[in-house]
Amino acid sequence: MFGLEALDLARMQFAFTVSFHIIFPAITIGLASYLAVLEGLWLKTEQEVYRDLYHFWSKIFAVNFGMGVVSGLVMAYQFGTNWSAFSDFAGSVTGPLLTYEVLTAFFLEAGFLGVMLFGWNRVGPGLHFFATVMVAIGTIISTFWILASNSWMQTPQGFEIIDGRVVPVDWLAVIFNPSFPYRLLHMATAAFLATAFFVGASAAWHLLRGRDNPAIRKMLSMAMWMALLVAPVQAFIGDLHGLNTLKHQPVKIAAMEGHWDNSSGEATPLILFGWPDMEREETRFKVEIPYLGSIILTHSLDKQVPALKEFPKEDRPNSTVVFWSFRIMVALGLLMILVGVWSLWLRWRGGLFRSRPFLYLCLWMGPSGLIAILAGWFTTEMGRQPWVVYGLMRTADAVSNHSVAQMSLTLVSFVVVYFVLFGTGIGYMMRLVRKGPVTHEGKEPGTGGPGQHRTPARPLSATEEGMDDDDNAATLPRT
Numbered sequence: 476m477f478g479l480e481a482l483d484l485a486r487m488q489f490a491f492t493v494s495f496h497i498i499f500p501a502i503t504i505g506l507a508s509y510l511a512v513l514e515g516l517w518l519k520t521e522q523e524v525y526r527d528l529y530h531f532w533s534k535i536f537a538v539n540f541g542m543g544v545v546s547g548l549v550m551a552y553q554f555g556t557n558w559s560a561f562s563d564f565a566g567s568v569t570g571p572l573l574t575y576e577v578l579t580a581f582f583l584e585a586g587f588l589g590v591m592l593f594g595w596n597r598v599g600p601g602l603h604f605f606a607t608v609m610v611a612i613g614t615i616i617s618t619f620w621i622l623a624s625n626s627w628m629q630t631p632q633g634f635e636i637i638d639g640r641v642v643p644v645d646w647l648a649v650i651f652n653p654s655f656p657y658r659l660l661h662m663a664t665a666a667f668l669a670t671a672f673f674v675g676a677s678a679a680w681h682l683l684r685g686r687d688n689p690a691i692r693k694m695l696s697m698a699m700w701m702a703l704l705v706a707p708v709q710a711f712i713g714d715l716h717g718l719n720t721l722k723h724q725p726v727k728i729a730a731m732e733g734h735w736d737n738s739s740g741e742a743t744p745l746i747l748f749g750w751p752d753m754e755r756e757e758t759r760f761k762v763e764i765p766y767l768g769s770i771i772l773t774h775s776l777d778k779q780v781p782a783l784k785e786f787p788k789e790d791r792p793n794s795t796v797v798f799w800s801f802r803i804m805v806a807l808g809l810l811m812i813l814v815g816v817w818s819l820w821l822r823w824r825g826g827l828f829r830s831r832p833f834l835y836l837c838l839w840m841g842p843s844g845l846i847a848i849l850a851g852w853f854t855t856e857m858g859r860q861p862w863v864v865y866g867l868m869r870t871a872d873a874v875s876n877h878s879v880a881q882m883s884l885t886l887v888s889f890v891v892v893y894f895v896l897f898g899t900g901i902g903y904m905m906r907l908v909r910k911g912p913v914t915h916e917g918k919e920p921g922t923g924g925p926g927q928h929r930t931p932a933r934p935l936s937a938t939e940e941g942m943d944d945d946d947n948a949a950t951l952p953r954t
Contacts, residue, residue, distance in 0.1 A: 482871055495893050495897055497852060499539050501669050507607075507610050510607055540584075541900075546897065554569070557877065560875065561874075563640065567641055567643060580613045580617035584613035586609075622659045626654045626658045627649055627655075631865060633645035653719065668847075669845050671698045672702065676837055677694060690912040699827070706808065727792060727797070729782055729783045733758035734746070736782050737780075740779075743766075746768070747764065748761065793860065800850045800854045807846060
């Protein structure tokens with residue numbers, strides 16, 4: 476297929492499926508915590524706006540959660556079908572870690588999800604709030620185990636290799652490997668920011684169309700507080716993560732910076748833009764700032780950053796891709812900080828909900844958090860190449876023995892099915908967003924599922940409603 480080998484197609488298939496999958500857990504993590512905050516504020520203040528927002532976003536959460544579960548199952552199966560050599564080599568580490576994720580996080584989420592979505596009028600307010608908090612905690616625990624497994628592949632610790640297989644000898648070292656704390660914080664914070672900008676864009680869309688009510692305003696206000704407070708924290712975490720990567724994966728940093736040579740003996744400049752050429756071993760058309768690379772990456776004026784030419788060619792990641800994916804992530808992060816600061820200025824001036832340029836920027840920034848997450852994952856995963864377990868197993872040695880025809884067929888099938896299935900799901904979720912929150916203004920909704928006096932039988936029943944019938948929507952129960 477287009478001159479590609481089975482290994483290339485297997486990598487493309489995994490990259491495609493993980494790129495689709497990561498969108499849903501990121502929003503799930505952020506929305507679950509957002510729902511817990513909304514319900515907690517409603518219990519504390521008894522302001523209807525928080526209850527209305529809870530019901531609105533819980534429907535979107537239900538759709539997103541379902542798509543995340545389905546796409547996640549595909550990821551798990553691929554380890555056995557396309558990467559069987561990797562599973563044989565490192566399965567004694569990755570298998571238990573993923574099992575712990577199911578036994579702790581998924582069971583916790585599944586156990587309380589029904590109460591959270593359908594129990595508003597069937598259990599007491601304290602128990603319902605507890606269920607929402609448990610679902611939110613479950614998403615964080617899930618992130619913990621997934622990042623522990625992936626971080627071990629980046630910085631493996633706590634093992635021995637016996638008879639050609641990894642054998643764990645210290646589970647604490649395996650789980651809390653050197654890169655794990657930074658990657659966990661970085662990913663969790665990214666999920667919160669991605670959700671904040673998703674929520675903010677939803678509010679901006681409604682305000683730009685003249686739908687101005689307390690619920691819409693509260694959505695935008697809370698999203699902008701999150702951007703203002705958390706985006707700078709994310710930049711600080713990213714700096715710590717960069718120092719950790721410089722220590723344990725210096726070739727990845729060299730590829731991210733497009734830095735080839737230290738022969739000058741001078742401090743490393745920061746290359747703002749350029750085109751790393753893997754064949755010519757140079758970054759062409761570069762625009763650089765002297766010393767700034769050393770200042771940012773080593774926190775000194777004279778230390779040099781490792782250069783790509785210091786590593787064998789076969790051990791270098793593709794700098795062309797990693798260089799630009801990293802800059803996309805950083806640029807979006809800086810834009811998030813700018814949006815947060817601008818929102819503070821507008822809030823002080825009393826124009827947060829009226830400034831159309833700002834609202835348009837919020838709307839355009841809606842997918843920015845998800846794009847930044849994808850760019851960050853491309854950076855960290857492609858920057859690890861050519862290793863699947865850094866320094867231990869090469870990606871070329873991890874793939875299953877499939878033919879090009881087999882991998883081509885499965886890749887095309889995945890692309891078609893994913894765009895149809897998840898495209899439909901995302902489209903439906905966007906319809907819910909465009910519908911907007913329903914304000915009950917003190918009216919007590921009925922019981923049962925949305926619009927019906929019954930108990931729903933499945934999670935997605937929480938979203939069943941007439942999408943274009945505002946009168947019916949006003950009778951929604953608190954599920």
